[in-house]
Amino acid sequence: MTEAEFANPRTEGRAWSFLVTGDDRQFQGNAGYEDIVEESYSYDSTVGNHQHVAVGDLVVVRNGQEALGAGYVEALQVLADQEKVRSRCRFCRSTGFKERRTMLPRFWCSRCKRAFDDPVVETLSVTAFRAHYGGTWQPLDGCLDKTQLKELSPSRSDQQSIKKLDRHRALKAIEARGVRLPSRGGGDRGGQHRPQELPGGTRRTTAAARRGQDAFRRALVRQYGLVCAVTGAAPAEVLEAAHVRPFSDTRHHRVEEGLMLRSDVHRLFDSGLLAIDSDLVVHVAPSLAGHASYSALTGAVLHLPPDAPIDRAVIADHHAATVATW
Numbered sequence: 001m002t003e004a005e006f007a008n009p010r011t012e013g014r015a016w017s018f019l020v021t022g023d024d025r026q027f028q029g030n031a032g033y034e035d036i037v038e039e040s041y042s043y044d045s046t047v048g049n050h051q052h053v054a055v056g057d058l059v060v061v062r063n064g065q066e067a068l069g070a071g072y073v074e075a076l077q078v079l080a081d082q083e084k085v086r087s088r089c090r091f092c093r094s095t096g097f098k099e100r101r102t103m104l105p106r107f108w109c110s111r112c113k114r115a116f117d118d119p120v121v122e123t124l125s126v127t128a129f130r131a132h133y134g135g136t137w138q139p140l141d142g143c144l145d146k147t148q149l150k151e152l153s154p155s156r157s158d159q160q161s162i163k164k165l166d167r168h169r170a171l172k173a174i175e176a177r178g179v180r181l182p183s184r185g186g187g188d189r190g191g192q193h194r195p196q197e198l199p200g201g202t203r204r205t206t207a208a209a210r211r212g213q214d215a216f217r218r219a220l221v222r223q224y225g226l227v228c229a230v231t232g233a234a235p236a237e238v239l240e241a242a243h244v245r246p247f248s249d250t251r252h253h254r255v256e257e258g259l260m261l262r263s264d265v266h267r268l269f270d271s272g273l274l275a276i277d278s279d280l281v282v283h284v285a286p287s288l289a290g291h292a293s294y295s296a297l298t299g300a301v302l303h304l305p306p307d308a309p310i311d312r313a314v315i316a317d318h319h320a321a322t323v324a325t326w
């Protein structure tokens, strides 16, 4: 795509939720788009709301279950007169049919509930769009689930690929989960988009997928948002799920015995250089007195909501065992 629009962000834009369906895309009505979730989102003029998305708008990217991340539209590429192939149900012409992995006939229509082998294929001319937001992207790692997202939208439909959100409430909800979006336009890159590959050959996608596979961390993100219990809001990339009792001792993951901690704080906690008493107050080993940024944490009260399901007895045991070594 060559035509790009880099308009000045509007002072007050709109907000959208973009649905990604990933590898297990079941609906065959649209040809799959090649997008990296952390960078950009492609759609075309057959998609509802396509004409309303603009530079400066807030976007929350979601899958069927939860919010994956958020950013601001930094650039919008537009490509007119693109040929698009669309498949329809042989019987009712619906585009909402599924490919079956093991059964024949191969396709099954969710609308008319009939199966068939050959969908009707049509070619149409569309305008293609790609919204870029990678420069402001913040992972949400599921800290808002689909129910919470639903409450931020005036639309009742789950199927909409581009769904309107209440911008003010969406920003507040994201902020309340510890996510800190950069201010719009702050990352003016002069039309250059960030490369999709990180040094070392990994993609941001891979790192996010790795974090997403940790069920214990997922549960803690759902519970507490992207907030280090000791130091407060932190980027998803440095937040870890800490076991108050070593997992090797307990062999189980209880949210009640877990804390979201920044990776360095997690290391201090596991190394016996930082402990938390039963009043949820932080204590730092005297040996760290020379490290101002850590010794300053002494006396801090955990960043936890009052109803946090934390097992204070387990915290107190860890505290007693730790300070005994100081």
Ligand SMILES: [Zn+2]
Pocket: 089, 090, 091, 092, 093, 094, 109, 110, 111, 112, 113, 114
């Ligand atoms: Zn049908």
